[in-house]
Amino acid sequence: MNEIVGSIILAMGVLLALIAALGVVRLPDSYSRMHASSKPQLLGLLMICVGLSIEMWSWTWVVLGIVVLLFQVLTASVGSHMVSRAIARTRSEAHDSLVVNDLAQDRAEKIRR
């Protein structure tokens, strides 16, 4: 029984990776692609770890999943922060589709002073 439940949860986690890949291919600019690609980084990994723990049915995998999630929480935020800051600073085409760009306003005020 736990194999069935675990495999279904695992499949849901990997489905998030597939959805993220579709979003990265289909969405128009870098910010929305980042939005799509960040879903499997935490939620998908959480579901994969829960599915693994249920399917293997031992405490070893619960501990390993918690360790994996802990490291991912620590590192993924750093990585996506750096990427989005680099997008904001390189003046790419992503800025044309923004409705409000507060960073651009800040920069303009800084230059005016």
Add this chain to the structure above:
Amino acid sequence: MTFPDVIHAVTAVMASMAALLAFYRLGVGSTMLDRVIASEVLTSSAIGIIAVIIVWWKRPDLGVVLVILSVTAFFTAVVVARYATHDRGKGQRILSPEEAQAEKEKRELEAFAAEQAELEDSMNPTAATEPLFEEVEEEE
């Protein structure tokens, strides 16, 4: 083939398709940062494939790979994002041989002219009242 095996096969196919789509964006991606985002999706699908291998082929020793991937996945993003901040995009490309030759000749001419000017300055030191280096306005 039992029911969990079918689900595992579907999961493996989904992860492979995600990796293929990420490879498409990795090749097409208009900027460097799009490619970084695609490689993050590639890492996610790699984690999915490894999880399927662990449960399908009964390889619990591969659990370490999950830890390693979750620790090192952000290196790509950080390294590329550090160096992408000065990316001017369309302006930079590799020169063709003719253009490279023209650029080289131009630089040699400039070096020669600078050498001549220096020689003339050393000939009559009283004339060297002008500052040698004008302040060049920095390009944004």
